[in-house]
Amino acid sequence: MKIKTKKQLNLPQLIEWAWDNPDLSHGMTFISNGCERVKIEFRYNPRGVLNLDILNGTSISNNIQFTLEEFEEITEDKWFSELVIRTVAGDYILYKQGSINDFKHLAFNDVEAIYIPNDDLTMTLIWHDGKLIEE
Structure with a gap:
C-alpha cells in the first residue's frame, strides 16, 4: 500500500x-x-x-x-508518529509512535482496524482483517 x-x-x-x-x-x-x-x-x-x-x-x-x-x-514495520486503533468493541484509541506490528495484537487480538490520522481530521484505513489494505 x-x-x-x-x-x-x-x-x-x-x-x-x-x-x-x-x-x-x-x-x-x-x-x-x-x-x-x-x-x-x-x-x-x-x-x-x-x-x-x-x-x-x-x-x-x-x-x-x-x-x-x-x-x-506502507509496511507493517513502518514507524508512524500517530496511529488510531479501532477495537472489536468499536472503541477508537489514539496511539503515539509505533508501527502496525507494535499494535495489531493488542489486548488478545482485540484490534479490528488501524488508521493513520490525516491533517484534515479524516483517517486513512491501512490495516483491517489481519492484513494491510491493498491499493
Whole structure:
C-alpha cells in the first residue's frame, strides 16, 4: 500500500531530494510557503545535470519552506508518529509512535482496524482483517 505524504523542506533539502530523485523532480515547480513567495523549477539537461530556475523572487532566506508531496510505501514495520486503533468493541484509541506490528495484537487480538490520522481530521484505513489494505 502507498499513501501520499507531505513534507516541509527548506531549499537545500529540496535540492537534495531533486538530486536523489531525477525522474520525479524533472519539470516540477514548487512555490514556497508563507509570505516570501518564491517559485522554483527543476530541470535536468541532456547530460543529466540538474538546473534550478528561480522563476520569481530575488532572494531566498534560510527559513523559506516548500511542501513536497510524495507517495510512500506502507509496511507493517513502518514507524508512524500517530496511529488510531479501532477495537472489536468499536472503541477508537489514539496511539503515539509505533508501527502496525507494535499494535495489531493488542489486548488478545482485540484490534479490528488501524488508521493513520490525516491533517484534515479524516483517517486513512491501512490495516483491517489481519492484513494491510491493498491499493
